[in-house]
Amino acid sequence: MSSVAQETKPGSATALEAPVPGLASHLGVFRGLLIRDVRVLRRNIPEFLGQTLMQPLLFVFVFTYVFPKIGQNIVIGHGITFGTLIVPGLIGTAALFSGISSVATPLSVDFGATREIEDRALAPLPAWAIGLEKIFWGSVQALAAALVVLPLAYLIPATPVSIHVHSWVLLVLVTLMVCLTSGAMGLLLGSIVKPQQIGLMYGVLVIPLTFLGCVYYPWRTLQPVAWLHWAVLVNPLVYACEGLRDALTPMVPHMPVWGFLGVGYGILILLMLGALRAFVRRVST
DSSP: OOOOOOOOOTTSHHHHTSOOOOHHHHHHHHHHHHHHHHHHHHTTHHHHHHHHHHHHHHHHHIIIIIHHHTTOOOEEETTEEHHHHHHHHHHHHHHHHHHHHHHHHHHHHHHTTSOTHHHHHTSSSOHHHHHHHHHHHHHHHHHHHHHHHHHHHHHSOSSOOOOOOSOHHHHHHHHHHHHHHHHHHHHHHHHHSOGGGHHHHHHHHHHHHHHTTTSSSOGGGGTTSHHHHHHGGGOHHHHHHHHHHHHHOTTSOOOOHHHHHHHHHHHHHHHHHHHHHHHHHHHHO
């Protein structure tokens, strides 16, 4: 008597035996995406270093080396030199904009002519997890930029630069906030800005954020200009620079800890939620 093949019903044991991607599988795919990004970075090391170092290097060289040599040394008060004042700001600027550019520019291109994002979307990961990987990768590049700029900002100035880490826990918390914020901003901008507008984005975004981000002056010194003193608080770079000042140069006036950590992490959460939502919506369309 010949056997009759049984149909597999949705609720049968055979159907339940189909492999379902689990946490280990998702982590493996996440790791694969990171490895791919690392290999791309290895092929573009000169571009990464040039993009990361140029602006901070010029500011450090002009304001902390050339100015003292020509008799134009800037002393803030209580023996605090301008080099000591701007080191945290330059580190924060390099970290923030390196993370933004490392995510926003490639992502905008992927969404544009190359449509490479379609290959990423085929990975066995939720779309939001792919976006989270890009935030993480942007934060890694932001950290690398900060580590590259730190010795330059410390060694180039002609006048002594005083850096003192009074709390490593605070430094870690601030660094984590800055790096993740840069990755989240990169994902958000890369998801909403068209490829042909990416150059304009940097011109419109970088200059205002830098000059109004408390890079070259502490936030407290803006008190005589009351409206600007509060208006700059929408700028994420303010909390990066003020937090790094407290962590690296506590002798320089800075924002209270509850201010730059509380508001800074609040902005980070809003940026991450908005960036992931914009990314998922862009992928789905």
